[in-house]
Amino acid sequence: MKKVVFMILTIMMVAVLVACGNGDEDSVDDQEANDETEGTTNGEGEAITAWAWDPNFNIRALELADQAYDGEVDLELEIIENAQDDIVQRLNTSLSSGTTQGMPNIVLIEDYRAQSFLQAYPDAFYPLTDYIDVDAFADYKIETTSLDGEQYGLPFDTGVAGLYIRTDYLEEAGYSVDDVQDITWAEYIQIGVDIKEATGNNMLTQDPSDLGLIRMMIQSAGTWYFEDDGSTPNLANNPALEAAMQAYRELMEANIVSMVSDWSQFVGAFNDGDVASVPTGNWITPSITAEESQSGNWAVVPFPKLEVEGATNVTNLGGSSWYVLNSDGKEAAATFLANTFGSNEMFYQDLIDEIGAIGTYLPGMQGEAFEEGHEFFDGQSIVADFSEWTEAIPAVNYGMHTYAIDDILAVELQNYLNDKELTDVLEDAQSQAETQLR
Amino acid sequence: MKKFKRILSYTFLSIATIISIYPFFWMVVSSTNASVDVTRGRQLPGTHLIENLTNLFDQVNIVTALTNSAIIAVLSTFLTLLIASLAGYGFEMYRSRGKDIAFNILLLSMMIPFAAIMVPLYRLFGRISHTAPLIGLDTLAAAFLPTITTAFFIFFFRQNTKMFPKDLIEAGRIDGLTELGIFFRIYMPTMKTTYAAAAIIAFMNSWNNFLWPLVVLQSPGKQTIPLLISNLGSSYSPDYGMIMSAITIATLPTALVFFFMQKHFVAGMMGSVKG
Numbered sequence: 200m201k202k203v204v205f206m207i208l209t210i211m212m213v214a215v216l217v218a219c220g221n222g223d224e225d226s227v228d229d230q231e232a233n234d235e236t237e238g239t240t241n242g243e244g245e246a247i248t249a250w251a252w253d254p255n256f257n258i259r260a261l262e263l264a265d266q267a268y269d270g271e272v273d274l275e276l277e278i279i280e281n282a283q284d285d286i287v288q289r290l291n292t293s294l295s296s297g298t299t300q301g302m303p304n305i306v307l308i309e310d311y312r313a314q315s316f317l318q319a320y321p322d323a324f325y326p327l328t329d330y331i332d333v334d335a336f337a338d339y340k341i342e343t344t345s346l347d348g349e350q351y352g353l354p355f356d357t358g359v360a361g362l363y364i365r366t367d368y369l370e371e372a373g374y375s376v377d378d379v380q381d382i383t384w385a386e387y388i389q390i391g392v393d394i395k396e397a398t399g400n401n402m403l404t405q406d407p408s409d410l411g412l413i414r415m416m417i418q419s420a421g422t423w424y425f426e427d428d429g430s431t432p433n434l435a436n437n438p439a440l441e442a443a444m445q446a447y448r449e450l451m452e453a454n455i456v457s458m459v460s461d462w463s464q465f466v467g468a469f470n471d472g473d474v475a476s477v478p479t480g481n482w483i484t485p486s487i488t489a490e491e492s493q494s495g496n497w498a499v500v501p502f503p504k505l506e507v508e509g510a511t512n513v514t515n516l517g518g519s520s521w522y523v524l525n526s527d528g529k530e531a532a533a534t535f536l537a538n539t540f541g542s543n544e545m546f547y548q549d550l551i552d553e554i555g556a557i558g559t560y561l562p563g564m565q566g567e568a569f570e571e572g573h574e575f576f577d578g579q580s581i582v583a584d585f586s587e588w589t590e591a592i593p594a595v596n597y598g599m600h601t602y603a604i605d606d607i608l609a610v611e612l613q614n615y616l617n618d619k620e621l622t623d624v625l626e627d628a629q630s631q632a633e634t635q636l637r
Numbered sequence: 638m639k640k641f642k643r644i645l646s647y648t649f650l651s652i653a654t655i656i657s658i659y660p661f662f663w664m665v666v667s668s669t670n671a672s673v674d675v676t677r678g679r680q681l682p683g684t685h686l687i688e689n690l691t692n693l694f695d696q697v698n699i700v701t702a703l704t705n706s707a708i709i710a711v712l713s714t715f716l717t718l719l720i721a722s723l724a725g726y727g728f729e730m731y732r733s734r735g736k737d738i739a740f741n742i743l744l745l746s747m748m749i750p751f752a753a754i755m756v757p758l759y760r761l762f763g764r765i766s767h768t769a770p771l772i773g774l775d776t777l778a779a780a781f782l783p784t785i786t787t788a789f790f791i792f793f794f795r796q797n798t799k800m801f802p803k804d805l806i807e808a809g810r811i812d813g814l815t816e817l818g819i820f821f822r823i824y825m826p827t828m829k830t831t832y833a834a835a836a837i838i839a840f841m842n843s844w845n846n847f848l849w850p851l852v853v854l855q856s857p858g859k860q861t862i863p864l865l866i867s868n869l870g871s872s873y874s875p876d877y878g879m880i881m882s883a884i885t886i887a888t889l890p891t892a893l894v895f896f897f898m899q900k901h902f903v904a905g906m907m908g909s910v911k912g
Contacts, residue, residue, distance in 0.1 A: 253872040254696065279857055282871030292852040296756045301775050310758040448850070463877060486874040489673060529735030602877030 209523065209621035216398040225346075244273030245531045249405045249521075252283040256482070257307055257519070259554045260355070262541035262588070265524045267546040274535055283309060284502045294320045302524055304532035309353070310343045315599040316345040316430055316522075324351045324522050326531040330537035331461040337559040339594035344520045351522060353536045353558045358518030359589045360415050360501040362387075363487055366577065368475040372397040378414050381512050384416075387503040391455035402455040402475050404468045407613065410605045411516050412478065416443035420512035421593035424632075429598035434608070437627035442505040444615055452614055478502060480516035481585045482553060495574075499581045501588065506534075513588040518559075557585050564589070600636050607631050623626045638826050651773040661888075668882035675877035689882040699883065701753070701858060702865040705777060709850070709861060710843040713781035717839045718832055725794025726824060732807065740795070747788045751848065758783055759852055775859060780850045781843060790835055797905070798824075833898045834905025841891050862887045 251257035258280050265276045281289070284305060292303050294316075297359035308316060317324060326349040333341055336354045344352030366376055372393040379390065391402030405412065417423060420439035425431060434440060450456055457474055459465045468474050470490040477483060487496065489496060521540060523532045539562065540548055547563030550556040564586040572578035607628050615624040667675045670683035693699060728740055766773025770865075772782060801824065809819040825832070854860060860868075867885060869880045891912045895902065 252868075255872055255874070279855075279873075280868055282867045284869055285851055285871075288848070289855070292759050294754060296760040296763060298760060298774070300763055463676040464874075466874070467673075467678065470673055471677055489874065568769050614715055 205319050206555060237350055239395060239582060244275045245528065246275045246277065247305065247528050247532045248277045249277060249307075249532075249534060250281050250286055250303040250305040251307040252281060252286065254280055255485070256356075256554055256556060259498055260556055261549060263549050263553060264535075264546065265551065267539050267543055268533055268535060272531060272534055272536040274531055279292065279303065287312065288562065290316065294323050294595065295453075299323075299524065301524065304524060304526070304528045305536065306522050306524060307355070307519050308338070308522055309517065311517075311597050311601040313343050313352060313520065313522075314346070314597055317351055318599055321353040323525055325525040325533060326351055327353055327523065327533055327536070327541075330533045335561055337589050337592065339515060339592040340518070340520065340559045342594040343597045352520035353522075353540050354516050354520045354613065355540060356482070357557050357559045357585070357589045357592075358482065358512055358515045359503050359557065359583075360478065360480050360514045360516045361581075361585065361588070362470075362502055363477040363479070363483065363497055363499050364476045364492075365472075365496055366498050367496045368394050368398050368400060369421070370618070376500065379498075379500050381501050382503050383506055384449070384503045386504065387431050388446075388449055388453050388455065391450075391475070392453055398475070400473055401457040402477050403478060404457045404459045404465050404466065405450075405475055406459050406461070407458075410612070413440070413443050413447060414485060414601075414605075415514045415516050416446065416503065417506055418511045418593060419502060419512065420507050421595060421637040422509075423595040423597060424601060424604040425596060425598035427596055429596040430600075432595045432604065432632035432637070434604070434632060435626045437625070438507045439510070441621060441625065442507045442510075444612065444621060445473050446505060447612065448616060480518070484518065484581070493575075495577050498575050498579055499576060499584060511593060513591045513593070519618060520531065522628055527555070551582055555582070557582060561590065600632075603636060604628075604632055607635070651851055663890070664669065664881055664885055665687055666839060668885045669877065669880050670881075672875070672877045672879070674809045675710065675881065685878055686882065688880040689876075692876065692879045693886075696879070697859075697865055697869065697883075699865060699886065700864075702862045703886075703890075705854075705859060706844055706861040706863075709777055709781045712777075713785055713843040714839040714891075716781075716785040716834055717787070717790055717843075718835055721790035721835070722825075722828070722832065723820065724786070724791045725796075726798055727793045727819060727826050728791065729801075730803075743788045743791060755849065758849075774853055775855045777854075777859060779853045780846075780859075780861070784843065784846065785860075790839065793838075797828065801827060805905070816898040826842060830901045830904040831899030832905075837895055837902050838886045839897055840894050844891050 220261055231624075248259055251261060257530070258278055259279045265278070267501075268274065268276075273582075286308075290306065290308075293299065314324050317541075328350040330354060331350065333345075333350050337357065340354035340357070341350070344354055346351065362379070364379055369375065369379065369390075372390070374390060374393070379387075382390070388400075394400065394402060399435065416438070417439045418443070422432060422433065422439045426433045457468055459468060461521070469477050470493075472493065477487065486496075501513050504510045504512045521536055523529050523536065537601075542560075544560075544563040544566075547560060548566050548568040549559050550558060553567035569583045569586055570580050573580070573581050609623045611619075611628045614627075615621060646855070663680070666680060666682050669686040670679050671685045674683055674685075726805050728736060728861075739746060762772075762779050770776070772778040789844075804825050805827065806819055809823050814822060845863060847867070850861050851864055851867075854864065866880065866883050869875065869883055
């Protein structure tokens with residue numbers, strides 16, 4: 200009897216494993232296929248995989264690149280869509296365990312996070328210095344995608360920021376689009392107050408846990424949370440950060456800000472016409488134009504500037520770049536990127552036409568697609584404007600811990616709004632950052 | 638006075654009910670609205686359900702994801718129940734010297750967060766991928782194998798086994814059943830409610846599990862439902878109506894499992910409290 204039960208149990212276990220195995224046959228085949236193609240080129244072309252997020256943007260860009268590829272080596276590109284946070288989690292787990300199995304050849308990494316990967320896993324990425332002309336890309340992108348003189352990332356989209364503004368609200372308050380070109384934050388606040396008086400609408404939204412606005416402000420003045428080495432916190436004696444915090448507080452005290460707590464409320468606020476302007480990265484364009492009833496009522500003007508030394512009207516929010524993992528297939532992956540994102544000017548026209556993605560490859564940033572007027576923005580050639588600003592974005596080193604500083608500053612910013620002295624606020628943030636990131 | 642008390646308690650219960658049901662209501666309503674309406678916080682059912690579903694089925698392979706999730710959830714629930722109940726039964730019924738120490742160590746393991754063992758575990762699966770590809774990285778088996786013996790379920794079964802009448806075991810032995818025979822023929826049928834309660838919890842855990850499947854399941858064909866939904870929300874301009882319809886679909890199986898086993902679930906949970 201005992202034996203029978205044991206037999207049944209064993210059979211059940213085997214059956215379970217086989218059941219799992221059946222679903223996995225593909226993967227075994229895939230692995231074998233990979234083994235065969237790794238490092239060699241057979242008749243079918245070398246298989247490379249790429250991970251990215253956002254089907255309408257990065258994934259489409261990869262698909263277009265796949266079509267545009269005309270290199271000598273035959274390549275089969277497999278594009279896999281993953282959420283950005285998921286890519287970060289997977290890369291971290293895999294790279295810290297030293298297992299590259301199942302990892303892609305090409306991966307998209309946000310610029311703010313790039314240095315943390317490059318510095319934490321020094322041998323995990325394949326240098327692209329010999330594959331691309333580094334000088335052909337916007338300066339500020341090179342700073343964040345390279346380490347110790349080696350170029351690791353192939354710069355992709357720009358997060359160049361602008362001030363999206365409602366022209367009809369401006370008119371109601373007695374302003375024209377010309378009045379909001381190249382303004383300062385003080386002027387912006389004054390206009391905001393006037394618009395609120397005339398229309399009853401707030402000027403912008405803010406999410407207290409998201410310091411994107413502060414980051415944009417300080418980069419426009421050419422500084423960051425860190426010194427140039429990317430690791431020494433630069434919070435306490437940073438005039439630009441001081442000015443940014445002051446501007447933030449003035450915005451709040453002028454009572455022209457709608458508070459939101461997540462992305463959908465942020466998008467909902469301007470789709471609903473509740474706010475008159477959106478100071479953010481150019482990637483917000485599709486969300487703005489989604490509300491067709493507002494067509495013709497928007498314009499994009501340069502980002503307001505701080506009143507400190509070195510301040511400009513151009514800055515950046517977000518943006519990401521392509522990286523090649525240092526594993527089998529790296530040469531093929533690097534060749535693919537160099538042939539498309541790294542040198543093909545026509546391909547950048549397609550990116551604008553098809554998905555509105557503005558790259559950072561300077562030779563590719565001209566031509567018809569860039570000059571075309573956008574109906575929604577009353578005929579303004581917003582792509583040409585954004586491209587022009589991209590070249591002027593001040594280069595800063597984002598360092599390894601941008602988001603860690605964000606968390607610290609978000610708390611201190613609230614203290615500042617609750618009347619804590621600004622110098623104390625920044626000094627406390629500085630010492631907290633020094634302890635935490637030591 | 639009595640009536641007043643009644644009104645008060647009903648009011649309180651109604652408010653509590655609304656608070657707990659409202660998120661589900663909003664989820665279902667949003668799945669029938671366009672993305673713009675969802676961001677505006679529209680509370681009424683809309684006319685975009687078909688459109689959202691069409692988009693969903695066009696853009697992602699939700700059927701594969703549902704199948705993967707179902708395979709993982711069913712197998713892991715089955716194995717969890719089998720192994721944990723055997724262990725819990727053994728811990729409670731048999732006498733052995735180091736038993737309580739072993740059990741305490743087991744309970745201690747509940748305090749180690751999963752994130753702490755994730756990297757070593759990943760390494761382990763990476764290693765066995767070469768020798769045993771059927772359970773290595775990027776297989777459905779790898780997604781549930783680490784979760785099939787958890788201290789929680791062993792503890793759960795041990796607590797419930799305290800209610801199991803020992804006389805039945807004696808009776809079984811006298812009738813000539815083997816120890817395993819007693820377990821399968823007497824214990825299992827008697828403890829149906831405990832199994833039902835454990836099954837719901839195990840199924841839900843497995844169905845909703847995110848972190849581990851995220852790192853081990855790399856190819857799109859292996860994606861589970863939570864991974865798929867996570868992807869949907871990743872775009873710069875997410876389609877909230879479509880995401881909400883995906884979430885509604887993802888919630889259905891756990892809701893169904895719960896409704897079918899609700900009676901046993903409540904009885905099983907009561908049992909573990911009494912024990």
